[in-house]
Amino acid sequence: MIIVMKAHATAAEIGEVLNLIEEQGMRAHISRGEERTIIGVIGDERHLDPQQWTALPGVEEAMRVLRPYKLASRDFQQKNTIIDVNGVKIGGDAVVVMAGPCSVESREQILETAHAVKAAGATVLRGGAFKPRTSPYSFQGLGEEGLKYLAEAREETGLPIITEVMGVEDLDLVCEYADILQIGARNMQNYPLLKAVGRTNKPVLLKRGLSATIEEWLLAAEYILSEGNYQVMLCERGIRTYEKMTRNTFDLNAIAVLKELTHLPVIADPSHGVGKWQYVTPVARGAVATGADGLIIEVHPDPAHAWSDGGQSLTPENFARLMDDVERITHAIGRRLLRSRDEAAHIAA
Incomplete structure (x- = not known):
């Protein structure tokens, strides 16, 4: 699963997501860009509900992606990037x-x-x-x-x-x-x-x-x-x-x-x-x-x-x-x- 934080998500909001991932027995891969932070959830994510994460403060989107390339996939984003x-x-x-x-x-x-x-x-x-x-x-x-x-x-x-x-x-x-x-x-x-x-x-x-x-x-x-x-x-x-x-x-x-x-x-x-x-x-x-x-x-x-x-x-x-x-x-x-x-x-x- 990939969790995309909002552009101006606070450190506290990111920390809350990371803590919840650990509580679920998962590991997090965090990437901090100039525009936004992306968190990859590593582990058996089949029991996770994406809506559980989008309800958290600072989260823009959460989704499962089955292909090995996640963010590049049309499964992640249907609309063409411009x-x-x-x-x-x-x-x-x-x-x-x-x-x-x-x-x-x-x-x-x-x-x-x-x-x-x-x-x-x-x-x-x-x-x-x-x-x-x-x-x-x-x-x-x-x-x-x-x-x-x-x-x-x-x-x-x-x-x-x-x-x-x-x-x-x-x-x-x-x-x-x-x-x-x-x-x-x-x-x-x-x-x-x-x-x-x-x-x-x-x-x-x-x-x-x-x-x-x-x-x-x-x-x-x-x-x-x-x-x-x-x-x-x-x-x-x-x-x-x-x-x-x-x-x-x-x-x-x-x-x-x-x-x-x-x-x-x-x-x-x-x-x-x-x-x-x-x-x-x-x-x-x-x-x-x-x-x-x-x-x-x-x-x-x-x-x-x-x-x-x-x-x-x-x-x-x-x-x-x-x-x-x-x-x-x-x-x-x-x-x-x-x-x-x-x-x-x-x-x-």
Whole structure:
């Protein structure tokens, strides 16, 4: 059973719940987030009545959840979670597109890309300042310098920024600049990092591990949720299979499965899913048609000379065509594409 305390529950109210759990012969797992406290009841809970707990002062909700992932499950929350990032709502009727380069290479590069993706309608800017690379000799990112360039791009365009955090030691620094924290595929089961971002008040985009099952992925999300941070998005970015014609095998099935199993927003990353720019738009169309709440797309003003992932990056012109294609798909399935204000104003004119 999970007991969710109200946002402003007092220490005395929490203590009363903990005492009652012990009196019932159970153990409590308590997670204190910035917004609220969540108490997991550990033991044979079959004789417990959820209404017994909701009657206690300070308790918002108590419920049984049979799946191993509790807080991420639709059994816990039927209604879709909607995450508000500086006015950009992710998880609702509108499909959101995040776009930008794989790596922040220079001030000029990120500013040029930011203006280009906003002009095409993107509502979130992506860019890597810390890069986990397979080879230790590959470009690892500009670090804080890259974060500062991203912040400047946000100031100029108004786009919220998403960037990757690679370790607990970098979290405070990245939180100073980022609007959304990205947990990369290689860190999906970095449990200390998951717990640490769970104790922040920042939205988190959790990418699927290279060979992770859907249940393992949801349990990774559970680590974040159990620390009190409910602002979690799941990002399908392809899994490793025997197929070598594409960088990864993009798991379109996962989007449909997740929309049934969880209330969390689902984001698709066709750039990493296929690894070849010419396939990004077709896979993006399929992801939105299947139910994805958003896309994260790599865009570079000069992909042939990109410092990382140039082969899967779209030019601004190709990205604009992707946006038009995606918009037609959203209309066909009864949704809409959320476009940046500048682009929307341009269309209206």
